[in-house]
Amino acid sequence: MFLSVKNTYLYLFLLCLFFSCKKNNTPPVNPNPTTTEFKDLSTISYNPIPVELPVISPLPPMDIPSDNPLTEDGIALGRFLFYDPILSGNEKMACADCHLPKGGFTDNLAVSTGVDGITGLRSSMSLINSGYFTKGLFWDGRIQTLEEQALLPVEDVIELHNEWENVEEKLRAHNDYPARFRKAFGINTTEGITKELAVKAIAQFERSLVSANSKYDQVIRGEAFFEDDELTGFELFFDEPNELPDAECGHCHNAPLFTVNQYFNNGIDSVASLEDFKDKGLGAITNNLFDNGKFRAPSLRNIALTAPYMHDGRFETLEEVIDHYNEGAHFADNIDPLIMTKGLGLSAQHKKDLIAFLHTLTDTSFVNNPAYQNPFE
Amino acid sequence: MKNIIIFLTFSSLLLAASCGKENTNPIDTAKLNLSFRATYGGEALILEQKNYTYKGNPIRFTRINFYVSDMAAVNNDGETELAEIQFINLTETHKTQVDAEQGTVMTFSKVPVGTYNQLKFGVGVPADLNKTNPSDYSTSHPLGADNSGEYWEAWDSYIFAKIEGQFDTDGNGFDGNDISFAYHAGRDNLYSPIKLDNSINLTAGNTTELVFELDIKTLFSFPQGDLIDLESHNPNGHGAENFLIMDNFKRALQLK
Numbered sequence: 001m002f003l004s005v006k007n008t009y010l011y012l013f014l015l016c017l018f019f020s021c022k023k024n025n026t027p028p029v030n031p032n033p034t035t036t037e038f039k040d041l042s043t044i045s046y047n048p049i050p051v052e053l054p055v056i057s058p059l060p061p062m063d064i065p066s067d068n069p070l071t072e073d074g075i076a077l078g079r080f081l082f083y084d085p086i087l088s089g090n091e092k093m094a095c096a097d098c099h100l101p102k103g104g105f106t107d108n109l110a111v112s113t114g115v116d117g118i119t120g121l122r123s124s125m126s127l128i129n130s131g132y133f134t135k136g137l138f139w140d141g142r143i144q145t146l147e148e149q150a151l152l153p154v155e156d157v158i159e160l161h162n163e164w165e166n167v168e169e170k171l172r173a174h175n176d177y178p179a180r181f182r183k184a185f186g187i188n189t190t191e192g193i194t195k196e197l198a199v200k201a202i203a204q205f206e207r208s209l210v211s212a213n214s215k216y217d218q219v220i221r222g223e224a225f226f227e228d229d230e231l232t233g234f235e236l237f238f239d240e241p242n243e244l245p246d247a248e249c250g251h252c253h254n255a256p257l258f259t260v261n262q263y264f265n266n267g268i269d270s271v272a273s274l275e276d277f278k279d280k281g282l283g284a285i286t287n288n289l290f291d292n293g294k295f296r297a298p299s300l301r302n303i304a305l306t307a308p309y310m311h312d313g314r315f316e317t318l319e320e321v322i323d324h325y326n327e328g329a330h331f332a333d334n335i336d337p338l339i340m341t342k343g344l345g346l347s348a349q350h351k352k353d354l355i356a357f358l359h360t361l362t363d364t365s366f367v368n369n370p371a372y373q374n375p376f377e
Numbered sequence: 378m379k380n381i382i383i384f385l386t387f388s389s390l391l392l393a394a395s396c397g398k399e400n401t402n403p404i405d406t407a408k409l410n411l412s413f414r415a416t417y418g419g420e421a422l423i424l425e426q427k428n429y430t431y432k433g434n435p436i437r438f439t440r441i442n443f444y445v446s447d448m449a450a451v452n453n454d455g456e457t458e459l460a461e462i463q464f465i466n467l468t469e470t471h472k473t474q475v476d477a478e479q480g481t482v483m484t485f486s487k488v489p490v491g492t493y494n495q496l497k498f499g500v501g502v503p504a505d506l507n508k509t510n511p512s513d514y515s516t517s518h519p520l521g522a523d524n525s526g527e528y529w530e531a532w533d534s535y536i537f538a539k540i541e542g543q544f545d546t547d548g549n550g551f552d553g554n555d556i557s558f559a560y561h562a563g564r565d566n567l568y569s570p571i572k573l574d575n576s577i578n579l580t581a582g583n584t585t586e587l588v589f590e591l592d593i594k595t596l597f598s599f600p601q602g603d604l605i606d607l608e609s610h611n612p613n614g615h616g617a618e619n620f621l622i623m624d625n626f627k628r629a630l631q632l633k
Binding site for chain 2: 060061134240290338340341
């Protein structure tokens, strides 16, 4: 009796084990038997080589999500996908068409035009150092991670206007991509090629876009010196305590990323009330009236390459941007206190100095880095 | 017989695993929640949408944040460190009445049980940490690049506390002629050490809640009670007003 009770327990226990094992061992069922057979990839070697991003002073180490560590093959796959028009509905447009290296990973247009020729409302954003931005992506912060972000352009009608299912199918049937997905993520069959893995790869490529070799960086590392005008511009930008006026820029565009990753109304719109912003920015996401007209302060690294400026590309040149801050800021109930509606008091020479400093944020070794260029060329 | 052995092996393994867990925790601990709530003249403070009266005219606040550091609970046995550095962002938690009554909550999940008679900490960044800058930390650290808005190059210092808002100087509604103020206080000599005597009894497995109220009107007042004259942004972070504001944390921050 004693024995048989214990045996019952034992059998129950083994039964549980059996079921839990069985679940894992069941071969994947094809939910839709009419679609193509999945190809076996397990004979292709899977030896992921981890990539440690170098920590280049003055940039801090980047936080990498634990479920998407960088690998050589992951970054390489992401780079192909980023440049490949296969992601778009008519196979004519890639991410890179709106984010070009020579434009500091923007398209140099006021607002971007998608694959069907439809014009959007916002200006393309630079992807430089975007792996560091953890307080929301886009001008309004509506997305938190690069992985989530990369899902969107593919199905956005004013961007790539496609369906992910469609993309997945094309990637599975492709000559080259199945092996690349296997090497990057160790999948066993082409069924493993999913949008989730595609965006992980793209995000890995984006995290590799690190820029820290501008003249500014070299000066901070003691490898170079500012010219006089650049130095004066630096002092204006960071409100150095001297006889120069304070341009207040550093409060919102602080080193080392040249953004504080926060949302402000920097006074570019003249509105009668907070309801009246054409593009409500952060307010459309939070539904807080006081957030209307607030946008993320973008990084100013490589800013000389990313004209035109602001979320709608309203300013053609850096001169116009400085004129705005110096004398053109409009009051609103939520204007930031560091935006001076009464003006900054910068002279014509000060403005030139400030622009000279902004040019020291250009990192040509970044934009020309062979690892970031189109792999199909 | 074989079955019995297998069974005994399994069950003793299970037992061992469950026992092991408890043994790793020799000291009993309790959970301590500290919440920080801003008030204005004793009333819950709501940012942006609500106006208060300052020297007879309307005032509103848009940003309140500060660092607390070297936080410890003290008793006769010594000090139990709670946190080296924390960023208290009341801006995010004071936009509605409901949120303002909740405040910003810091949770310490494993504080050794016992009776403590004092909480001590500093408002600001202590000198040893204030020598560093955001490049020295991972991005999401309270002193890291995600918070680089709280570091000011020109002083080689973190901004210990920020209080921003608008003051309707002429009482005819907020407009471009009024004062947008931004009090940013920093630099080592503005570090403001605080000791609050209070008996705190932490018992095993229980959660204790302590509430700090920070009265912003008190922050802006001289010890005799007069309010300071508000000015537009004054970049001189160690100026007299900022010194007073930092010192005032001692009076303005009270355990409820």
